[in-house]
Amino acid sequence: VLETQPAEQRTETEAIRRETAGRLRQALGLLPREQSQVIELAYFGGFSHSEIAEMLNEPLGTVKGRMRLGMDKIRAALAEGL
């Protein structure tokens, strides 16, 4: 997509992307640690929910629930114009 945009627009797109990334980091930081932790371990760490449950010594359902709650909060933050 970027290749088809003029330089000025590309700069603006990049600025928006960086702004969004910064705010997303803030949103992740605002999540309860137990929610951001399971999302980070899954998405950035590459662990399955079963592996995360084992590592954290938590029931699988708890880990799944934390993922869902955390992602719902990120969705809500996006809807509010993250």
Added chain:
Amino acid sequence: MSTDHPSRDDLVAYSLGALEPGEERGVEDHLPGCDRCDRELEALAPAVAVLGESVEQLEPPPELRDRVLAVARSEAEPDRTAEPAGHRKARLPGFLLRPATGLAVLAIAAAGVGGYLVRDTGGGESTVPVEATTGIGGSLVVGDTSSMLSLHGMAPLPRQAVYQAWVQHGSAVRPSSNFIPDNSGNAMTAIDGHLSSGDQVMVTQESAPGHTTPTGPILLSATVD
């Protein structure tokens, strides 16, 4: 399409690449023709996409890429090109698959050259030796907003244990990423955030993820000059 809908929890885990392979196949068998689950995944997609954008993508300058790729082709050992830490990353949508791809090659090649921290300053690069315990080597490619740590010679971990990267800035130490090595002892992990001169990246072994301060001995460190 199977008739039983996956739970929302499982759809969220699917979107994060966190289902076990069998569970993932079950969801994928169900999805074709199911508008309800399709809508749910579509609703999740922006949140997953923005996760990937939360870590800045790094693009090394062409001269650095060319130089290190040339070294990689001529000198890097085949087993150093094993996949990064985390045996499931190959099917993940996460940033480790995308922006890290080029840097992975650079970091592995740098490790082959002799275990140096390679600093990309934008207009060139400088090297700083990595200090590590016997048998561990690696490199750190430092970018403006995130860096990539690539290691080899990492010992297998006990169950539930992880390697943990830390960043020391002045007297403050912040936790960075958790990672596990592959079967060859190779590992790769991203260090999020800008590293300043004097900052030190360290790695410890921890009994479980989630520690906020190091509890194990420092296995490797690299100080940004």
